[in-house]
Amino acid sequence: MSAPLWIPTRRAGLDRLAAFLPRAGRTYARERNVDRGPEDRANVSALSPWIRRRLITEEEVLAAVLARHGYANAEKFIQEICWRTYWKGRLELRPSVLTRFDDERIALEARLAEERELARAVERATAGETGIACFDAWARELLATGYLHNHARMWFASVWIFTLRLPWQIGADFFFKHLLDADPASNTLSWRWVGGLQTRGKHYLARADNIRSYTEGRFDPRGLLSEDARPLPDEGAPPPIVPLPPADPVPHETVALLLTEEDLHPESLGIECDVCAVAALASPPIAGAERPAARFGAGAIEDGLRRATAHFDARCDGVLVDGDALLAWARGCGARTVVTAYPPTGLIARELARTEAALARDGIRLARIRRAWDDAAWPHATSGFFAFKERIPKLLDRIAARTSNA
Ligand SMILES: Cc1cc2nc3c(=O)[nH]c(=O)nc-3n(C[C@H](O)[C@H](O)[C@H](O)COP(=O)(O)OP(=O)(O)OC[C@H]3O[C@@H](n4cnc5c(N)ncnc54)[C@H](O)[C@@H]3O)c2cc1C
Structure with missing residues (x-):
């Protein structure tokens, strides 16, 4: 299981989970920070592309890990899964952070068209041609595979910024365009965290000896x-928290099912009514x-459509390119x-919001339909991860209760 095969099906995600499971306990806690390079990902799960799209869900990953290792042995891995839940909740409660990011990015793209020197520096960085060997290798790895180890993402972002x-x-x-697991919450907020914008005044500085040690000597950017x-x-006052919009109840009448890359496991959404047709919004x-x-x-998306039409015994209407x-x-x-x-x-949320009035x-x-996991967790993502972490045992009780009722 060393070099991941990125096969975009639920089956492949479950196989990867099964293969990784024996290492999700204390071995993960001990080894997870080491980046051994693209040919050896045995010390991390490499599950993020599947989890990101909910080809496999956080809850089922956590249930499998708890059943195999128990909380104490798998605490570190469980916390990492919960980082994802935390970032999702954090952005959901402060959506203006993403709007601001988008506005700033668009303004910067216009600046790049004007400022040749800056544009060339960005081109060198994204092509892996800066002369900093580790950074260049990560840029090329991202372009070629769509995956970077968590530590490499932190180092890369830090070198980029500082x-x-x-x-x-x-x-x-650049990350968002190329990561297999590109996620507006985890990506944007992690970059902000590295820069010192997310936890005010606290930034992440990549250090040569840390890189040398955790790449096991593959890289040594001393002096660079x-x-x-x-x-x-500092950006000034943090944006206000907005309450979670209410989720809709699961309908009882005949429905059409729309899949998106936000959640491709409709089998576990709790839909029990008739589904006449399934389509996916690209x-x-x-x-x-x-x-x-x-x-x-x-x-x-193809995999989601295939499974959904079989599960709900519904017509498959294929992929829809946009809201129209x-x-x-x-x-x-x-x-x-x-x-x-x-x-x-x-x-996707934006496109659906844009289309909703016309549908109405x-x-x-x-x-x-919002999952019970998100409903239970997201409202607690109001401040830092440390406070959120305290809620994890309670969140996991839900999983234990569901498993014992099943
Ligand atoms: C600058 C930067 C950008 C990032 N962008 C993304 C992104 O777009 N999408 C994304 O899913 N993750 C992102 N991460 C978080 C993290 O790097 C990846 O989730 C992780 O490396 C995926 O590899 P893995 O599945 O082997 O992780 P593992 O170490 O095996 O962790 C298991 C799972 O926990 C979750 N997870 C682990 N660490 C984090 C974390 N720090 N934040 C959020 N979730 C985490 C992921 O779902 C992951 O699959 C980013 C981190 C940084 C520093």
Whole structure:
């Protein structure tokens, strides 16, 4: 299981989980920070592309790990899964952070068109041509595979911001375009955390001896890194917390089911009514269909459609390219309710919000079903992870209760 095979199906995700499970306990806690390179990922799960799309869900990963190792032995791995839940909740409660990021990124792209020197520096960084061997190797690895070890992501972002002095928003966008697990919450908020914007005044500085040690000597950027840089300038007051919008109840009437890359396990969404048709809304296009991330996303949607049509014994209406195609489909699909998994803050949520009013004008309701896990966890992501972490045992009780009732 060393070099992951990135096969975009639920089956492949479950196989990867089964293969990793024996190492998810104390072995993971001991070895997880080591980046041995793309050919050896045995010390981490490499499950993020599947978890990101909920081809496999956090709850089922946690249930499997708890059953195998118990809480005390698997605490570290459980916490990492919960980091994802935390970031999702954190952004859900402060969606304006993403709006601000998008505005700043767009403004910076305009600046790149004007400032040739800056544009060339970004080109060198994203092509892996800076002359800092570790950084260049990570850039090339990301382009070729779509995956980077967590520690490499931290080092990369830190070198980008503090050594190369490039705008963090352009780096976050580079990650977002190429990561197989690209996620608006985990990615944007992690870049902010590295820069010192997320936990105010606390930034992450990549250090040469740390890189040498945790790459087991593969890299040694001694003398090349800014190891005493200051955090990025403070942004002022943090954005206000907005309460979670209410989720919709699971419908009882006949529905049409809409899949998105936000959640591709509709079998566990709690839908028990008749499903007459299934379609998937494609994620808004990002240039470069040949990127590994684009291939993984398209394959994952195909897998979701295949499973959903079999599970619900429904017609498959294929992939809808945008909200207008969704509208046309919904009008003719034979149901007055389109049900979908709740889309967290991001591009899909925006596209659905854009289409909802037009659907309503035609008497079609969009029902967003939120998972009980998210409902239980997200409201607690109000401050730092430390406070959130205290809630983990209670969250896990839910899983234990469900497992014992099953
Ligand atoms: C700058 C930066 C950008 C990142 N961008 C993303 C992103 O777009 N999408 C993404 O899923 N993760 C992101 N991460 C978090 C983390 O690096 C990846 O989740 C992890 O490396 C995935 O590899 P894995 O599955 O082998 O993780 P493992 O170590 O095996 O962890 C198990 C699972 O826990 C979750 N997880 C672990 N660490 C984190 C973390 N720090 N934050 C959130 N979830 C975590 C993931 O779902 C992961 O699959 C980012 C981290 C940094 C520093």
